[in-house]
Amino acid sequence: MSAGARVYRHGIAARTAHWTWTLAILVLMMSGLQIFNAAPYLDASDKSNPARRVLAFDAAQNAAGGVSGYTVVFGKRIPTTHLLGYTDDGMGAESERAFPAWLTLPGPQDLADGRRWHLFFAWLLFVSWVAYLISAAVRGTLRELVMRPDDFRKLWPMQLYYLRLRKEPPPHGTYNPLQKLTYNVVLFVFFPLLILTGLTLSPGIDAAVPWLTALFGGRQFARLWHFVLMALLLGYFATHLVLVLTTGFWNNMRSMITGWFVLGKHDGAGP
Amino acid sequence: MKRRLFVASSLSALGLAGCGPVKESLTTGPFRNVLASAENLNRTVIGTRGLAREYKDSDVDRNFRVNGLDTPSDSGYAALVRGGFRDYRLVVDGLVERPQKLALAELRAAGDHTQITRHDCVEGWSAIGKWRGVPLATVLAMAQPKPAARYCVFHCFDVDQSGEFYYESLDLHQAAHPQTVLALDLNDKPLDPDHGAPVRLKIPTQLGYKSAKWVKRIELVADFKTISGGAGGYWEDQGYEWYAGI
Numbered sequence: 077m078s079a080g081a082r083v084y085r086h087g088i089a090a091r092t093a094h095w096t097w098t099l100a101i102l103v104l105m106m107s108g109l110q111i112f113n114a115a116p117y118l119d120a121s122d123k124s125n126p127a128r129r130v131l132a133f134d135a136a137q138n139a140a141g142g143v144s145g146y147t148v149v150f151g152k153r154i155p156t157t158h159l160l161g162y163t164d165d166g167m168g169a170e171s172e173r174a175f176p177a178w179l180t181l182p183g184p185q186d187l188a189d190g191r192r193w194h195l196f197f198a199w200l201l202f203v204s205w206v207a208y209l210i211s212a213a214v215r216g217t218l219r220e221l222v223m224r225p226d227d228f229r230k231l232w233p234m235q236l237y238y239l240r241l242r243k244e245p246p247p248h249g250t251y252n253p254l255q256k257l258t259y260n261v262v263l264f265v266f267f268p269l270l271i272l273t274g275l276t277l278s279p280g281i282d283a284a285v286p287w288l289t290a291l292f293g294g295r296q297f298a299r300l301w302h303f304v305l306m307a308l309l310l311g312y313f314a315t316h317l318v319l320v321l322t323t324g325f326w327n328n329m330r331s332m333i334t335g336w337f338v339l340g341k342h343d344g345a346g347p
Numbered sequence: 348m349k350r351r352l353f354v355a356s357s358l359s360a361l362g363l364a365g366c367g368p369v370k371e372s373l374t375t376g377p378f379r380n381v382l383a384s385a386e387n388l389n390r391t392v393i394g395t396r397g398l399a400r401e402y403k404d405s406d407v408d409r410n411f412r413v414n415g416l417d418t419p420s421d422s423g424y425a426a427l428v429r430g431g432f433r434d435y436r437l438v439v440d441g442l443v444e445r446p447q448k449l450a451l452a453e454l455r456a457a458g459d460h461t462q463i464t465r466h467d468c469v470e471g472w473s474a475i476g477k478w479r480g481v482p483l484a485t486v487l488a489m490a491q492p493k494p495a496a497r498y499c500v501f502h503c504f505d506v507d508q509s510g511e512f513y514y515e516s517l518d519l520h521q522a523a524h525p526q527t528v529l530a531l532d533l534n535d536k537p538l539d540p541d542h543g544a545p546v547r548l549k550i551p552t553q554l555g556y557k558s559a560k561w562v563k564r565i566e567l568v569a570d571f572k573t574i575s576g577g578a579g580g581y582w583e584d585q586g587y588e589w590y591a592g593i
Contacts, residue, residue: 115471123408123465124472187469188586189379195593196385279467280389280592283397283552295465295473 085250085337087217093208094332100201101313103193105306106181109174110190116174118303122294130300133174135162143172198274205267220250223260227253258312266309273302383588390590395520399551402463407534408474411542414466414555415513418540419505424561432545437486437529441500441567444491451531451545458485460528464551466558469587478549479532484523486565492519496567500574501548504561507581515548515559516571516579516589526551529562554591556582 086094117132119125132148133156145161146153162170166177166184177183181193212218230253236242238254245252251259275281276289276298292298320328324340331337418428427435432451439447449457458481467473487499499522503513521527530549531537538544543560550557557580571577576584583589 111471115468122473123406123475124412186586188582189382191469191588192379192382192385192586195389196382199385199388275593277467277471278393278593279399279465279552279554280393280396282465282467283399284393286397286400289400295467299471 079339079341081339082336083339084335085331086335087215088335089208089211089215090217091332091335093204096204097201100197100204101309103181103197104201105310106179107190107193107197108302108306110180110182110185111187111194112303113174113180113185114187118300119296120293120300121296122289124296131303133161135172143170145172198271201267202271205263205271209263221256221259221263223253223256227256231257258315262309262312266305266312270302270305270309273298273305277302386588386590389588389593393592395524395552395592397552399462399464399526402465402475404463404477406475407463407477409534411466411476411533412472412474413541414468414558415560416505416507419503419561421504421506424504428540428544435545435563437546437562438564439486439490439567440564442493442496442569443567444493445489447486447490449486449489454481454486454529454546455531457481457489462526462528462549462551464526464549466551466555468555469582469591477532477534478528478530479535480528480530480546480549482525483517483527483529483548484525486529487519487522487567490565490567492567495569498568498571498579500566500568500571500579501559501562502564502566503559504563511575511581511584513559513561513581514575515557515581516568516574517548517550517557521550521553524550524552552592556580556587557591 115124116134117124117126118130119128120130121128129148130150133146134148135143135145138144143157143162144155145157145159145163147156147160148154158164158170159176160174161172163173163176164178165171165173166180166182173185180190182189209218212221227248230246230248233242233246234248234252234254237245272288273292275285276292277295282289282295289295289298292301327338418424436448436450437454439449459479460482461477461479463475463477465473465475483499492499496519498516498518500514500516503515505513507513517527527548527550530543530547531545533539533542538547543562546562547560548558548562559580568574571579575581578584579589580587
């Protein structure tokens with residue numbers, strides 16, 4: 077198909093899933109930080125163990141008589157006042173608080189409501205993820221998305237094309253091999269691992285499925301994995317946003333809202 | 348380029364300025380009930396399946412972290428502490444055939460269960476303790492719940508600043524779980540006042556706030572809606588889930 081042609085790129089299932097996940101992940105991240113604030117440290121162990129603390133946030137009196145916020149990474153203290161450790165408490169002041177109120181849901185300290193948001197939207201993410209996979213499998217669109225051996229060979233040429241060291245992208249279907257890899261990692265690694273590590277924070281699940289908790293190294297370790305996966309997903313989200321903005325923002329948005337995409341010179345490439 | 352900048356900056360402005368009031372308004376009212384519906388789903392899926400992992404003696408936290416409040420300020424409780432809990436009686440009443448008033452020695456004689464389990468706080472931290480006491484099911488069997496009884500409500504000695512007593516509740520399935528225990532000892536010593544002396548509930552399959560400290564009375568009821576805030580527990584009345592398996 078030639079440049080300028082209009083193609084129906086995203087079916088209704090993919091578009092619904094895309095925006096449901098956008099909303100769910102936004103709410104899950106913000107409510108997750110609210111929950112995290114109640115115990116702002118992460119240990120690589122089953123029970124809490126300061127000797128195995130990987131990341132922590134706290135606040136302490138500084139030399140000037142005020143209070144400074146700190147991020148403690150593997151025991152190394154980094155001052156991060158206003159941003160982390162000693163931050164906006166959502167009530168018009170700053171206090172000892174790992175993540176600021178403008179990043180958490182609800183804003184002010186409220187573990188109970190943070191959990192309500194988090195657990196509801198976790199269900200929404202899980203159900204919409206399963207529904208999308210079933211729908212994509214039935215309609216056959218899952219085949220366009222799942223990585224095949226051939227795609228792995230095309231990863232490097234595609235990377236060279238992105239780095240402008242190669243004129244043409246390698247021939248590919250609806251999604252280019254790098255896109256496919258990214259979406260596969262998000263859909264088949266990040267999503268399930270985020271759900272599973274989240275579940276193992278629950279004492280009821282730990283009793284019902286003890287091997288799952290053991291697999292992640294225990295409850296606190298699962299909490300660490302859950303946080304790291306969240307950070308990686310945030311990294312994906314930032315990259316995704318940059319690519320959406322730089323590869324024809326309105327065209328991309330239209331295709332994800334109405335389904336219709338106008339082809340460029342080398343397309344299928346998109347975010 | 349300009350358009351991109353504009354979009355990016357308006358998006359971030361929306362995020363920073365607009366979110367505050369929106370966030371707060373969505374947290375109250377009917378929308379909150381929608382969010383709360385997830386609790387029933389969690390309870391149905393997880394239920395009371397399985398046993399909490401049991402650990403080795405060497406895994407135990409010798410200085411077990413105190414969850415919730417320290418020693419209650421209640422004057423009746425202080426008198427019991429001074430008397431070494433000689434006058435303490437655990438009351439089991441409500442919808443039962445044989446109401447009980449059990450001294451500590453009678454409780455100890457009723458059963459002997461030891462577990463080394465992980466205590467998971469709703470805040471996120473975990474600690475491992477060795478709990479010894481009598482299974483709750485044993486004590487309930489002594490009192491013989493009537494067929495109408497569906498929940499046991501644990502009334503406690505501690506009172507918060509506004510005069511609310513701590514209480515908790517379990518349904519009879521959760522109460523019958525083999526690891527649901529009325530603990531008398533922690534780490535081979537009788538419970539100290541900070542950890543809930545002389546009797547506390549320990550239910551390792553749910554979050555820490557369910558494991559009520561300083562239990563003075565277990566009341567069997569058909570429903571807990573008329574008790575205190577009506578949500579089945581002190582923290583539940585403040586918005587936390589009644590089903591705390593997750």
